Amino acid sequence: MGEKVLMKGNEAIAEAAIRAGCRHYFGYPITPQTELAAYMAKRMPKIGGVFLQAESEVAAINMVYGVAGTGKRVMTSSSSPGVSLKQEGISYIAGADLPALIINVQRGGPGLGGIQPSQSDYFQATKGGGHGDYRLIVLAPSSVQEMADLTAKAFDLSEKYLVPAMLLADGTMGQMMEPVDLSGISEPEKAEKPWAVTGTQCKRKHNIINSLYLVPEQLEQKNFERYERYKVIEENECLYESFMMDDADICVVAFGIAARVSKNAVVAARKEGIKVGLIRPITLWPFPKAPLAQAADKVKGFISVELSMGQMIEDVRLATECKKPVVLCNRTGGMIPTPEQVLESIRNMAKEGK
Amino acid sequence: MTTQILIAGFGGQGVLFAGKFLAYKGMLEDKQVSWLPSYGPEMRGGTANCSIIISDDPVGSPIVSTPDALIAMNLPSFDKYENAVVSGGKVFIDSTLIGRKAQRTDIDAYYIPATKMAADAGIPTLANMIILGKMIKETGAVSFENMVDVMKKIVSAKRAELIDINIKALEAGYNYEG
Amino acid sequence: MAIVFQKPKALTDAPLHYCPGCTHGIIHRLVAEAIDELGIEGKTVGVAPVGCAVMAYDYFACDMVEAAHGRAPAVATGLKRALPENIVFTYQGDGDLASIGMAETVHAATRGENITIIFVNNAIYGMTGGQMAPTSLPGQVTQTSPYGRDTATAGFPIRVSEMLATLDGPQYIERVAVNNVKNVNKAKKAIKKAFQNQVEGKGFSLIEVVSSCPTNWGMTPSKALQWVEEKMIPYYPLGVYKDRSAEKEGK
Structure with missing residues (x-):
């Protein structure tokens, strides 16, 4: 090191x-x-x-x-x-x-x-x-x-x-x-x-860097x-972090700064006896669908924590095939959710169906 | 242990530098640290603040919304953040620039005439480090040893003369009883 | 048997798609001849535009990159910065270079990027079927100026060479035409010099080639060449607009 x-x-x-x-x-x-x-x-x-x-x-x-x-x-x-x-x-x-x-x-x-x-x-x-x-x-x-x-x-x-x-x-x-x-x-x-344009040195056919295919069959084939x-x-290449998910009843999903805020909330909720964990996508594409799909069979619901009006939440719903409710906990416009806000959201989900 | 610290004042008072020093000190003590500044136009003369977290455990959110320790270097900052401090927390007030006392009774308030002390000592730009010295003493967020090593990390070699006066300022605050 | 005429090596065997009477073919040939004569084909990378010359990457035998509309000078900047020993040129039309790509053109020029730009000005958008270009003449009828370019609403044509010559960055800027043999020969000389400058590390060279578009102008090829002489050249006078090496020699 x-x-x-x-x-x-x-x-x-x-x-x-x-x-x-x-x-x-x-x-x-x-x-x-x-x-x-x-x-x-x-x-x-x-x-x-x-x-x-x-x-x-x-x-x-x-x-x-x-x-x-x-x-x-x-x-x-x-x-x-x-x-x-x-x-x-x-x-x-x-x-x-x-x-x-x-x-x-x-x-x-x-x-x-x-x-x-x-x-x-x-x-x-x-x-x-x-x-x-x-x-x-x-x-x-x-x-x-x-x-x-x-x-x-x-x-x-x-x-x-x-x-x-x-x-x-x-x-x-x-x-x-x-x-x-x-x-x-x-x-x-x-x-x-071998595809790079660095000059043919008059030793090979010319390389062309291009995205134009006027013949639709060719463009389709490229795609x-x-x-x-x-x-x-x-x-x-999917990357994600799983935090306190082993026995979790509730799964928080968050990336970047939202995941750090959420971790505080997860730790605080655990102290209150709420079984909650966090899945943090590290690759947003490819989106880590598998761990979320697995979690969907175990947890009662998901909380998508985002600094937006709710964008990743759509991928969470797709990955879990809407098997369990997915709620949004968010701030937008440059505001950041507080750990307390996320904790409240966790508490609310914990209360439901008890 | 985790200490969440908020340092706030005018742009130009060295708020960000004091925070950076503190974070560096924590790092050199093998603690987990984060430093997050306010950024944008307010940095140029408006209010500036930074969040520092020093912890034995990995740092979650780097945003300090409920500080264990608040350093207030001007009145608007004190007005804004006094109520955010956790119950039992500590506030460090530059009493040269802030005329009022703390309104809360569940926090410990320390009044340091840092701006005046700095001016009297001929280091008028270092009120930030004086008040930081006092904060370090009262919170124990980091130890007061090997301060010169930290200074050497964040002051460029070209401006080595700044190291001594910064240490002097820290010590003045650390030893201040008032 | 003596060979009196052959295709330049720097052109591929692909048949050109240009309209009958179009002067792109001549200009392609002049570029290829310059590359051949300087012996730089193996280290040249060309950048094709969006416009009639969009498929120039199939015609030039050197390595080629197809750029987005107007972005050729930026792409060429990237290429040249990554490959300072190679020769990089762009081949662009008036819509590409003087409308959507004007910022890229001006800034590559003012940075004095050591690249060569061949700017084909035929006063119209050819590939999309004859719309008004930034260089269309006042009163010129196009698909999008059906009553003639009205300078009160559509503004005036841009004289690119004159404008760029006001900058300190460029090394060499000349406007040529290819409407007759004499002008073609002058154009050849200018284009070769623009490449030679780059070989010598002298910096940004741009050759504006006044060209024709019989199809979209609605003229026979010979009438179009006459129109170049009578209408285009008076508005876009031929000549050297900037040549720093000449300046140094005291002219």
């Missing part, structure tokens, strides 16, 4: 990305993720990397697309309104089957919204966001250590499956400092990327192939 340092979540992402071999960063300033860009601006020139403040989020994501085509590790970061602007490029990257990492340090919306933390881009991240048949691999860190670890993981998964990955954090995760150990993060071995890959990802 290496030395622990106290770092902001945004900085931990940046340092982890660098350690994981990322040497190309493109971004545009927006609160609350600006520390990430600032960190990159400071570090990249010293290690022969590229930091470029683009003219817009639209340009930044297209610069990412360009680098991704060369097979090199590349990333961009933004917050909700900026990530909306990036959706066009994300769709193209997905359509061209390229790896890339997009960071969303979410803030409240819609529109210009606010700058306080939020999870209301869940739909955008997990259901598409841009146009067309595609998915992103979506990872939701719940600590500064995970901000770092999942950044490296996201690069690896993205390159393994040629699917763009998104780290879905929020303003709290970005701004908070916690001890973090980065010694476990290193550059992977260089892999062959079929992509979804075959998605199936493999769903089978192999």
Whole structure:
């Protein structure tokens, strides 16, 4: 184990990305993720990397697309309104089957919204966001250590499956400092990327990075192939944390900052004798359906704790096939549920049917 | 043990730095810590605050809504957070800038003329560390040993002269009896 | 037997899809000749636009990337930053470069990105069937300016070369045409220089090629070339608008 340092979540992402071999960063300033860009601006020139403040989020994501085509590790970061602007490029990257990492340090919306933390881009991240048949691999860190670890993981998964990955954090995760150990993060071995555009050297047929297929049969086939890959990802890459679930009658489901708040509530409820546990999705896509489906046979109900008007709750209902009631415990617009609010929600469910 | 601390004041009073110092100290004692600032336009001269949690167990929510210890460095912060403090909790009040006493009787209030002490000692920007010193003494959230090691971690080598005066400020607060 | 004419190596064997009389074919050829003559095909990566040249990735034999509409200069920026030793060019039309992609164009120029942009200005959106472009002339009838471009409501055409030449970033900006042999030869020289500049690390070069669109202008190819001479070139005068190397030599 290496030395622990106290770092902001945004900085931990940046340092982890660098350690994981990322040497190309493109971004545009927006609160609350600006520390990430600032960190990159400071570090990249010293290690022969590229930091470029683009003219817009639209340009930044297209610069990412360009680098991704060369097979090199590349990333961009933004917050909700900026990530909306990036959706066009994300769709193209997905359509061209390229790896890339997009960071969303979410803030409240819609529109210009606010700058306080939020999870209301869940739909955008997990259901598409841009146009067309595609998915992103979506990872939701719940600590500064995970901000770092999942950044490296996201690069690896993205390159393994040629699917763009998104780290879905929020303003709290970005701004908070916690001890973090980065010694476990290193550059992977260089892999062959025969698809990359690096010049033919006049030795091979030209490579084309493209998402245009005017013959519908061809486009359909491309989408079929992509979804075959998605199936493999769903089978192999689901990540979640199960907390006090062994004997639980009630299952709280929450990710990111909401999961941390919920943990306090679960511990408090246990002290009151309520058998409650927490399932924390770490991958939001693929969504950990299996543990929720299993829990549905044992618990009396689910509480989806979210910093939104209720978005993940739809996936909880789908995963549990509505076998048991799923209620929402939420705040929105930049507000964060308190442990007391979640505890109250747990108590209410415990009382029912007694 | 878990100590939830809220430090609040004006932007520019070193609220975030004091919190960062505290979190770092906790980390170097192998405790679980978190530090969460308020962020946004209010940082530039408005009110600023930060939540610090120091615990023997993993930290759940990093948001401190019911502090065990409150450091209030201006009146608006004291007005806003006095009622949030847990029963039996401690509040540390910069009495140079806050004219009133605590209204609650179920909390321990400590009045430290930190801004005046800092000015008198020729370190006018370090009221934050004076009041932090007192808080550390009364809460025991972290020990008062090896403070210089922590300072070296968070003050850049280029500004090493700041280390001594910060330690001086911490000690002044730690030793303050009033 | 002496070979008097052959296809440049930097073009593939794919038959071009362009309309009869369209000058894209000529411009493709000029780009390919420049690549051949500089011997850079093996290290060149091209960026295709959205517009009539959307399938240019099938025609150029070098590695190619298809960009989103207007984003080619941003994509090229990413490519060039990741591959500083390679040669990166974009091939864009007027809607792509001067309307939806104007921000990307201006900022790539002002950063002085060491890339080459071939800007084909035919004053109309061709692929979508003849709508008004940012470079359509005042009074020009298109599908979306059926009574002629009314500058009171649709504004004025943008002279891209003149505008970009006001920036400090670009190395070389020239406007050429391909409506007659003499102009084609000049265009060839300019395009080659724009690539040569990149090989020498000199920075951003953009060649605006005044082109024609017989199909959407509703003219025969020869009439269209005449229209280029009589209408387009007076509004878009040919010539060098910026050349930093010439400036250094004191002209």
